[in-house]
Amino acid sequence: MSAETKPLPIIEVLNLKKRYGLIQALKGISFSVGKGEIIGFLGPNGAGKSTTLKILSGLIPADSGEAKVCGVDLAEEGGEVRNHIGFLPENNPLPEELRVIEYLHFRAMLKGLRGSRKRDRIRIALDICDLERKVSERKIGNLSKGYRQRVGIADALLTEPRLVILDEPTIGLDPRQSAVTRKMMERLRGEVTFLLSSHILSEVEACCDRMIILSHGQIVTEGTLNELQEEFINRTIFEVIALTDRMSLQKSVREIDQTCELLQDEPVDVSGKKRFIFSTEKGEVVVEAILRYLVKIPDLRVFEFQIERPDLETIFLRATKKNWEENDLLGKRSRRFKIE
Amino acid sequence: MTQGYWVILRTEIFSLFISPATYVSTFYFLALLGVGFRFFIESFPATNWILPPLSSLALGLLFGAPALIPFLTMRTIAEERRLGTLETLMTAPVDAVSIIAGKWSASYFFYLLICCGAYSYPLLVCIIFPGQAESLGFLKPEHWIGGFVFLMSFGASFCAIGIFSSSITRNQMVAGMLSFSLITLYLAIMAFSYGEPTKIDEFRSYDDLFAMVGGSLHRGLDKIQFFALGVLHIPTILHQLIVVFFFLSLAKLQVEKIRH
Numbered sequence: 001m002s003a004e005t006k007p008l009p010i011i012e013v014l015n016l017k018k019r020y021g022l023i024q025a026l027k028g029i030s031f032s033v034g035k036g037e038i039i040g041f042l043g044p045n046g047a048g049k050s051t052t053l054k055i056l057s058g059l060i061p062a063d064s065g066e067a068k069v070c071g072v073d074l075a076e077e078g079g080e081v082r083n084h085i086g087f088l089p090e091n092n093p094l095p096e097e098l099r100v101i102e103y104l105h106f107r108a109m110l111k112g113l114r115g116s117r118k119r120d121r122i123r124i125a126l127d128i129c130d131l132e133r134k135v136s137e138r139k140i141g142n143l144s145k146g147y148r149q150r151v152g153i154a155d156a157l158l159t160e161p162r163l164v165i166l167d168e169p170t171i172g173l174d175p176r177q178s179a180v181t182r183k184m185m186e187r188l189r190g191e192v193t194f195l196l197s198s199h200i201l202s203e204v205e206a207c208c209d210r211m212i213i214l215s216h217g218q219i220v221t222e223g224t225l226n227e228l229q230e231e232f233i234n235r236t237i238f239e240v241i242a243l244t245d246r247m248s249l250q251k252s253v254r255e256i257d258q259t260c261e262l263l264q265d266e267p268v269d270v271s272g273k274k275r276f277i278f279s280t281e282k283g284e285v286v287v288e289a290i291l292r293y294l295v296k297i298p299d300l301r302v303f304e305f306q307i308e309r310p311d312l313e314t315i316f317l318r319a320t321k322k323n324w325e326e327n328d329l330l331g332k333r334s335r336r337f338k339i340e
Numbered sequence: 341m342t343q344g345y346w347v348i349l350r351t352e353i354f355s356l357f358i359s360p361a362t363y364v365s366t367f368y369f370l371a372l373l374g375v376g377f378r379f380f381i382e383s384f385p386a387t388n389w390i391l392p393p394l395s396s397l398a399l400g401l402l403f404g405a406p407a408l409i410p411f412l413t414m415r416t417i418a419e420e421r422r423l424g425t426l427e428t429l430m431t432a433p434v435d436a437v438s439i440i441a442g443k444w445s446a447s448y449f450f451y452l453l454i455c456c457g458a459y460s461y462p463l464l465v466c467i468i469f470p471g472q473a474e475s476l477g478f479l480k481p482e483h484w485i486g487g488f489v490f491l492m493s494f495g496a497s498f499c500a501i502g503i504f505s506s507s508i509t510r511n512q513m514v515a516g517m518l519s520f521s522l523i524t525l526y527l528a529i530m531a532f533s534y535g536e537p538t539k540i541d542e543f544r545s546y547d548d549l550f551a552m553v554g555g556s557l558h559r560g561l562d563k564i565q566f567f568a569l570g571v572l573h574i575p576t577i578l579h580q581l582i583v584v585f586f587f588l589s590l591a592k593l594q595v596e597k598i599r600h
Contacts, residue, residue, distance in 0.1 A: 057431060059427070059430055059431065079433060079435055080433075082431065082432060082433040083433045087431040089424075089427055089428060089431060091424060092428070093423050093424030093425045093427065093428050094423075094425065094428065095423065095425050096423070097355075097358075106347065106351055107432060109343070109347040110343070110344055110347050110348075110429075110432040110433070110434055111432055111433060112343055112433070152428075
């Protein structure tokens with residue numbers, strides 16, 4: 001795509017900084033998000049996720065740096081951005097005495113919706129969030145946590161926003177209720193950009209196109225799951241279930257890749273099948289070549305072959321570990337300095 | 341952003357109408373005021389009250405305001421802060437000015453409704469006992485208009501004080517007590533030296549000093565003499581508008597501070 005025709009990113013952030021008293025919550029983060037992407041915004045507690053999301057939704061100002069959301073410069077027109085986005089704040093506080101439908105009417109009017117368009121958008125938002133008519137007539141104070149979250153998401157979707165920011169949308173929800181949120185995002189995939197902050201990594205892994213990992217107010221890494229796997233896990237692990245012995249299999253594997261190491265072998269059942277786990281510095285292409293080679297060997301029966309990909313949790317822990325150590329070291333130094 | 345103001349105003353009025361506390365306080369307030377007004381007009385010929393008898397209703401409402409206004413304003417922002425819904429409100433395209441102005445207008449609207457309820461007593465006297473109403477001066481419209489404008493101007497500032505009190509705490513009881521204290525203090529300052537002749541050219545007492553620095557605050561309640569006769573005393577109205585602006589600005593700053 002040429003530079004002229006390339007659509008503008010929905011979010012553009014450059015060197016964003018924010019300080020709360022003595023704590024530097026954001027230390028100059030930069031990233032951009034394209035139209036229709038679902039972005040996972042990850043990081044340990046206190047990493048600066050919620051601060052970033054609040055700045056992007058125009059709730060709080062940044063101290064310095066540039067941020068544009070839907071083409072609106074937040075430094076110049078912070079309030080204007082709220083016309084283009086939907087935001088579900090952390091904990092999703094809602095007025096308990098209102099009925100769901102009353103609350104959505106109130107929010108729709110606050111967002112400038114009137115008449116038939118208001119009614120249509122409320123109906124669509126209720127439908128997307130799986131809030132049936134019976135639930136919409138109930139008081140918010142009597143709803144379960146899952147339904148309350150859905151009400152918050154329905155509110156965020158009322159104005160057909162180009163960007164929806166969800167801060168911990170599935171915290172405290174059971175797997176079934178979390179699945180409803182994922183289903184909602186899948187349904188709107190490509191039409192709406194989602195920026196999703198969550199600690200539930202399996203969920204982020206399942207529905208996000210790209211992840212941005214923050215730690216101590218800095219972006220430690222960003223990319224697709226594959227890119228992160230390549231960046232943080234530099235060895236490829238694969239598993240073979242075969243009817244053979246350890247020595248001959250290792251010999252066969254090493255004919256393709258000399259660096260391949262056998263990590264583990266164990267019997268699977270009484271028939272003599274064994275599970276072999278190998279590790280190689282080379283990528284998946286070489287591992288696939290090993291498989292093709294193994295299946296051609298006449299005396300070797302391969303039953304299963306599997307390349308094990310590291311999950312997001314492993315990547316998250318590795319990505320944030322280095323940053324934690326650096327910050328912790330700084331803390332120790334400063335403490336030591338004080339004692340001296 | 342004005343759309344936000346109207347939506348908040350409507351919602352706040354709705355929430356005041358469905359709140360049992362509002363009904364209970366309004367009922368007791370109007371009932372006590374009605375009993376007091378009845379005894380006052382019965383004993384009026386025996387008193388040395390120099391103002392029109394209708395002004396007693398305005399004064400009754402004014403001195404009852406410290407007990408009434410907190411019930412109308414204490415929930416407005418304190419409860420939203422406690423529940424965290426103020427943050428949710430701010431995720432919509434609505435600014436702090438619309439929020440504060442909407443909530444103040446709703447409280448003020450309800451206060452005016454109560455004033456209308458109070459003025460129904462002399463209206464009933466006019467309908468049921470026209471002869472007595474005429475002898476008490478209830479048929480002079482300027483007395484009605486003056487008294488109501490007096491209440492409107494003071495009510496606006498009392499509601500602003502209530503909104504400010506509600507904005508600085510998460511506890512609505514604390515907001516209510518603070519509102520009561522501030523309105524009482526405000527009334528006490530205005531009632532200072534009530535009825536004494538002004539001696540601006542002499543600086544022999546604290547009263548003289550207060551008259552210098554207090555401006556229209558000084559003997560503010562004396563101004564009822566103008567309103568009771570149907571004279572709209574513009575400096576008093578402007579004074580109350582400044583108080584409204586001052587306290588609502590403080591409340592706005594407080595709401596914006598919560599965001600940061």
